Amino acid sequence: MELEDLLKEAEKACPRSYAPYSRFRVGAALLAESGEVITGVNVENRSFGLTNCAERTALFTALTRGITRFKAIAVFAPDGDSPTSPCGACRQVLSEFVSADFQIIFGNSRENYVVTTMGELFPHSDLHDLKDKFE
Secondary structure: OOHHHHHHHHHHHHHHOEOOOOOOOOEEEEEEOOOOEEEEEOEOOOOOOOOEOHHHHHHHHHHHOOOOOEEEEEEEOOOOOOOOOOOHHHHHHHHOOOOOOOEEEEEOOOOOEEEEEHHHHOOOOOHHHHHHHHO
């Protein structure tokens, strides 16, 4: 699957977003190594601290289904003035399961997007290596 196609899948998820407070809808599409695409949306809560981002929703859904190996993620936020990258919490959680060359595409339209990697967005992330000491 091409990254632009993955971005379209993220866009399709956006209408399912629950964002009554910010009105900032986000959809994510996570590409598993098997080729399966798992989508997620942001789910807000009036406390905001308990809000869950689309990226983590997609990842947690995949893990719940036993999917643990991933190639790429797309994040689509049509309400943004510019492409919105994964937040720090999402970067940290994703880093637990993906390598530095994991591809990330994020955009606010099909014409305005950024393509990068986990290593570029989250450099010097050696913390995930700790899990090897506990397995």
